[in-house]
Amino acid sequence: MVTTTAAQQRAEAKAQYNAFLAVCPSHKMLERISGKWVMLILSALGSGPDCTGDPRPMRYSELSRVLAGVSQKMLTQTLRNLERDGLISRTVTPTVPVTVSYELTDLGLSLHRMMRGLKIWAQDHVDEVTAHQAEYDETNG
Numbered sequence: 461m462v463t464t465t466a467a468q469q470r471a472e473a474k475a476q477y478n479a480f481l482a483v484c485p486s487h488k489m490l491e492r493i494s495g496k497w498v499m500l501i502l503s504a505l506g507s508g509p510d511c512t513g514d515p516r517p518m519r520y521s522e523l524s525r526v527l528a529g530v531s532q533k534m535l536t537q538t539l540r541n542l543e544r545d546g547l548i549s550r551t552v553t554p555t556v557p558v559t560v561s562y563e564l565t566d567l568g569l570s571l572h573r574m575m576r577g578l579k580i581w582a583q584d585h586v587d588e589v590t591a592h593q594a595e596y597d598e599t600n601g
Contacts, residue, residue, distance in 0.1 A: 492545065497538045499575045500527050505548065505564045506572035515569060517551065517561040547571060
């Protein structure tokens with residue numbers, strides 16, 4: 461009988477991940493990171509408030525201004541989830557009032573690179589998609 465270490469067992473399980481299966485951890489991860497607010501928060505933290513710069517910490521109020529339409533509840537909930545997942549770090553500075561800033565971790569930065577491409581694609585192709593939707597609705601209405 462061959463014995464395997466815990467690390468070997470984890471590596472074997474990881475090799476068998478299949479995101480198409482609902483019970484797979486990678487399926488759950490895709491579900492977690494595919495939300496609109498996740499992508500926009502990662503994009504903002506990875507590119508600054510004007511989304512053209514370098515990654516830098518941002519305060520909650522900055523994020524709220526950049527992310528037009530996000531509710532306070534949704535922003536707070538999404539930031540907590542991203543921190544729990546290890547994608548962002550939260551730093552509390554004891555000032556009056558207390559300053560809280562958020563920053564991408566190395567893991568978050570690697571995801572940001574992927575998400576930024578998706579955000580750019582959406583911005584570049586929104587007119588085409590809208591035209592196709594209108595054409596489809598007119599034909600199939």
